[in-house]
Amino acid sequence: MSDSSPPTSAPLEPPITPLRLSAYTLTSALGRGWPAHLDALQQGNSGLRQCDFPGAIGLPAWIGRVDGLEQYQLRQDLLRYDCRNNRLAAMGLTQDGFEQIISAAAQRYGADRIGVFIGTSTSGIEEAEQAYLEADGKGELKDFRYAYTHNNFSLVDYVQRHCGLRGPACSIATACSSSAKVFAQAQRYIQAGYCDAALVGGVDSLCLTTLYGFNSLQLVAPQPCRPFDARRNGISIGEAAGFALLEKQPLQQSKAEPVPCLLGFGESSDAYHISRPHPEGLGAQLAMRQALHKAGLDAQQIDYLHLHGTGTVANDLTEDLAICQVFGEHTLCSSSKGWTGHTLGAAGIVGAVITALALQHQFAPASLNLAQQDPQIHSRVLAENTPHPMRYAISNSFGFGGTNCSLLLGYV
Amino acid sequence: MTAIQIKSIGICAPGIPDWASARALLNGQADWRHAAMKITAPDILPANERRRLSPVIKLALQAAHQAIGSQRDDPAMLSVFASSYGDLDITHSICCALVRPERPVSPTQFHNSVHNAPAGYWSIAKRSPAASISIAAADFSFAAGLLESASLIQAEGHPVLLVAYDLPTESPLSAQLQATHGFACALLLTPSSSTDGFTISLRTGAEETACNDVELEQLRRDNPAARSLPLLQLLAGGTEAGVALSYLHQQYVHVERNG
Numbered sequence: 001m002s003d004s005s006p007p008t009s010a011p012l013e014p015p016i017t018p019l020r021l022s023a024y025t026l027t028s029a030l031g032r033g034w035p036a037h038l039d040a041l042q043q044g045n046s047g048l049r050q051c052d053f054p055g056a057i058g059l060p061a062w063i064g065r066v067d068g069l070e071q072y073q074l075r076q077d078l079l080r081y082d083c084r085n086n087r088l089a090a091m092g093l094t095q096d097g098f099e100q101i102i103s104a105a106a107q108r109y110g111a112d113r114i115g116v117f118i119g120t121s122t123s124g125i126e127e128a129e130q131a132y133l134e135a136d137g138k139g140e141l142k143d144f145r146y147a148y149t150h151n152n153f154s155l156v157d158y159v160q161r162h163c164g165l166r167g168p169a170c171s172i173a174t175a176c177s178s179s180a181k182v183f184a185q186a187q188r189y190i191q192a193g194y195c196d197a198a199l200v201g202g203v204d205s206l207c208l209t210t211l212y213g214f215n216s217l218q219l220v221a222p223q224p225c226r227p228f229d230a231r232r233n234g235i236s237i238g239e240a241a242g243f244a245l246l247e248k249q250p251l252q253q254s255k256a257e258p259v260p261c262l263l264g265f266g267e268s269s270d271a272y273h274i275s276r277p278h279p280e281g282l283g284a285q286l287a288m289r290q291a292l293h294k295a296g297l298d299a300q301q302i303d304y305l306h307l308h309g310t311g312t313v314a315n316d317l318t319e320d321l322a323i324c325q326v327f328g329e330h331t332l333c334s335s336s337k338g339w340t341g342h343t344l345g346a347a348g349i350v351g352a353v354i355t356a357l358a359l360q361h362q363f364a365p366a367s368l369n370l371a372q373q374d375p376q377i378h379s380r381v382l383a384e385n386t387p388h389p390m391r392y393a394i395s396n397s398f399g400f401g402g403t404n405c406s407l408l409l410g411y412v
Numbered sequence: 413m414t415a416i417q418i419k420s421i422g423i424c425a426p427g428i429p430d431w432a433s434a435r436a437l438l439n440g441q442a443d444w445r446h447a448a449m450k451i452t453a454p455d456i457l458p459a460n461e462r463r464r465l466s467p468v469i470k471l472a473l474q475a476a477h478q479a480i481g482s483q484r485d486d487p488a489m490l491s492v493f494a495s496s497y498g499d500l501d502i503t504h505s506i507c508c509a510l511v512r513p514e515r516p517v518s519p520t521q522f523h524n525s526v527h528n529a530p531a532g533y534w535s536i537a538k539r540s541p542a543a544s545i546s547i548a549a550a551d552f553s554f555a556a557g558l559l560e561s562a563s564l565i566q567a568e569g570h571p572v573l574l575v576a577y578d579l580p581t582e583s584p585l586s587a588q589l590q591a592t593h594g595f596a597c598a599l600l601l602t603p604s605s606s607t608d609g610f611t612i613s614l615r616t617g618a619e620e621t622a623c624n625d626v627e628l629e630q631l632r633r634d635n636p637a638a639r640s641l642p643l644l645q646l647l648a649g650g651t652e653a654g655v656a657l658s659y660l661h662q663q664y665v666h667v668e669r670n671g
Binding site: 055112121125128129131132133135136139140141144146147150151152153156157160166167168169170171172173174175181185187188189191192193194208209212213214215216217267268269270271272273274275282283286399400401402403 | 413414496497498503506507508509510511515516517518519522523524525526527528529531532533535536538539540541542543544545546547548549550553556559560562563564566567584585587588589614616659660661663
């Protein structure tokens, strides 16, 4: 090529090495373990209820609360980590035989060769809230173990100890994209050789900070959230713990049913506003295009989009603009926020697990509480569960700070 | 193993307002004297935005801006923000609001409370659509940030700005922290051929590199972001072949000179 050639687009990079989601689990207001989620989705049962969270009773809001956390006991040797968020993590890890699968993986790879990358936005901040309430403005905070509960890393520290893992680890805290970005991070660490497999996930629990914080921004709906509906008026906050084991080795070809893989991911920044999305969804578009690029796929090949779809006026409008720009108006899509609530730092893993369930069971779940689609929204948002052959799907997660992450899951 | 180059450095710490002063201290050409940190938001954001920033956000942006200076914006430059504590002044304010009957949480404080707030403001200031990640790994947050940056460089082949920062709080939460001083540093890392620059690797079995100077060593142990000081000592002209930074589970992030 001569020096005077016009600039051409960058040469196409080979797609990333796919990672198998060889196991996954999810605990949310829909129940404990992935079968409870599949069942609730198929039966049409939402997990949302009127706000009954202690300290926030009477708040005009609906929440996705996980039952049984108040009585849940951590293992005796890990009691110093006791807080709602780590209880939720422990409850999540013990579903679907997940901890046994991790234990077997640790035997295969070595405990120091499995990375742990977990997203959270508020970790165990509820402990700080309680300590302040008890101190009643008198200064000293009693019975508060910041490093083991509230500090962002305490969650990852807990998960590593619970599972006996000793590999590279960190907590990812990019607000509501946190536990989507963990997949990208795991792919990079494995590619760079810093680990051979990864336990990824997200855990975020209900607390007064987020309930009253989103309320102060006037972003909380007084009834169950209604993503993409003409009358939508805000979010319902939820809590969840979800985890996945990512491995690069191909499954032994057997009669086993195919396993969904991470085929691509895209990450971007809106560079627009700390809490409002870019009005044209430019960052969202960039993240989805990057995910397609890394997977070596065209937009037309995507069968289903699991949307961030929080139910705020601005999110749903701008996400729709981005979808229409990248995919047109015909790709099936839905939001799961009407089922679980917006689980913030866990939203990425909730999206990933629901997308994996959609792929494995070949149906696109309904966008719950969608009665009448906003006429300004042109994407094909599903009001009913829709059986559909699917091979490739994308899950979106966006957050404060203008952070965006799109995961492309599918079959190799 | 990842080969990198370190192109520029920013630092903001008590008695260490910039890289020139840091270099003199780390070379043994000057003695460290404690002086209050001057935290000022760089004028890369409009004045009305700057006023709403917390000291933690200002500190991170100040170090980042020092490292990047007036370089032309690179839309491909990725960023990694690493901090153990996040923004405890904001946590304190929100918790105080939650004690009051009306629970008057400030909307500005709430959206600034996310761990990735400094990253968000940085991308807004630089109009950068590039990916950014904000992480925490307790006292090993700087080493984790370095490993994160290395994996990003290896996967994407683009420059990475690593910003590590931690600021203690004067609120009752301070009793829970080890740090008594604030510290922030920023490194612009770029891909490298293996014949120059540095190699980053994760290994077990090593001895953590300390600071030569007794007082700087105290500072290193005080603040998670100050765990960067041995690497800065190497970059200031140290003659060592490399440094080992403590990471989780008796592992070490090694930074070794190439060639």
